[in-house]
Amino acid sequence: MHRDDVLAHPARYLEQAQRVFFYEEGYLVLPGLIEAQRLRELRAALDKVVDASRAVTRSSDRFDLEKGHSPESPRLRRAAYVDDLDPVFWAFCANSVLPDVAVDLLGPDIRFRELMANFKWAHGGAEVKWHQDIAFYPHTNAGTCQFLVFLEDVGPEQGPLRIIPGSHRGPIFEHYDANREWTGAINEADLCAAGVSEAVTLTGAAGTVSVHHSCTIHGSACNTSASSRPALVITYNAADAIPYTAVPYPSSHYGSLVRGCEPRHAYHEERRMPLPPDWSGGYTSIFSHQERKS
Numbered sequence: 001m002h003r004d005d006v007l008a009h010p011a012r013y014l015e016q017a018q019r020v021f022f023y024e025e026g027y028l029v030l031p032g033l034i035e036a037q038r039l040r041e042l043r044a045a046l047d048k049v050v051d052a053s054r055a056v057t058r059s060s061d062r063f064d065l066e067k068g069h070s071p072e073s074p075r076l077r078r079a080a081y082v083d084d085l086d087p088v089f090w091a092f093c094a095n096s097v098l099p100d101v102a103v104d105l106l107g108p109d110i111r112f113r114e115l116m117a118n119f120k121w122a123h124g125g126a127e128v129k130w131h132q133d134i135a136f137y138p139h140t141n142a143g144t145c146q147f148l149v150f151l152e153d154v155g156p157e158q159g160p161l162r163i164i165p166g167s168h169r170g171p172i173f174e175h176y177d178a179n180r181e182w183t184g185a186i187n188e189a190d191l192c193a194a195g196v197s198e199a200v201t202l203t204g205a206a207g208t209v210s211v212h213h214s215c216t217i218h219g220s221a222c223n224t225s226a227s228s229r230p231a232l233v234i235t236y237n238a239a240d241a242i243p244y245t246a247v248p249y250p251s252s253h254y255g256s257l258v259r260g261c262e263p264r265h266a267y268h269e270e271r272r273m274p275l276p277p278d279w280s281g282g283y284t285s286i287f288s289h290q291e292r293k294s
């Protein structure tokens with residue numbers, strides 16, 4: 001759906017000025033969006049996911065392990081398919097304020113795409129290099145958005161998300177290197193043109209939620225602090241945005257309609273859509289792709 005049509009629909013949760021800000025700047029920060037009781041439930045469910053990873057010795061599509069991971073001292077970069085591990089997560093994705101915010105930003109018909117937990121463990125949790133989500137999951141239009149739900153307070157030393165305001169209105173940069181190998185990151189040579197010097201840092205208290213547009217350039221530094229930065233990373237798409245490629249993490253809820261109804265048409269935007277490699281045979285994570293090329 002075109003942005004003007006999205007904005008013409010009555011809002012469910014956001015102020016109109018916030019919806020306009022999202023389309024102008026490519027992101028929004030919503031402090032205090034998640035109430036304390038829900039946060040406690042999510043943290044408890046995530047603790048169980050971490051416990052399930054203790055016996056794991058090698059990264060897989062489900063658990064992406066950081067160096068030094070052990071049963072006594074688990075260090076995960078990412079857990080995927082978590083919506084299939086505990087109903088608390090799926091209830092959050094389907095029956096909370098998040099899909100209402102997605103409606104306000106993308107239009108009335110919304111599908112769930114994926115949920116991952118990024119951990120950013122204390123004392124070294126991994127960097128996420130500058131990238132644009134649309135390069136990972138092209139659709140017939142740019143109507144997808146990614147939420148980060150801060151499960152703990154996030155300060156400047158914890159590797160907070162950084163985004164480049166307005167970058168969603170610029171080009172979609174290459175995420176392959178000169179040898180046509182997927183890097184999952186914008187090439188170093190393009191970073192100046194991408195405007196990284198203009199980046200803003202999204203810190204906030206536990207319960208804060210940020211959301212960014214699929215074309216917004218974003219990344220986050222390594223966590224140098226003594227406190228971990230666990231965050232749920234949740235993506236929704238407008239139901240009229242049809243994916244061109246297989247989803248990396250096909251959980252049982254992938255593609256579920258969480259608001260509105262099935263569309264009768266696909267919406268095509270005129271732009272050059274990048275194509276990632278075919279991950280239908282399996283995916284690891286953005287961390288492993290970016291690490292391989294560093």
Ligand SMILES: O=C(O)CCC(=O)C(=O)O
Nearest residue numbers: 118128161219220233286
């Ligand atoms: O966790 C972060 O800081 C970045 C999340 C992100 O962009 C991703 O996982 O693709």
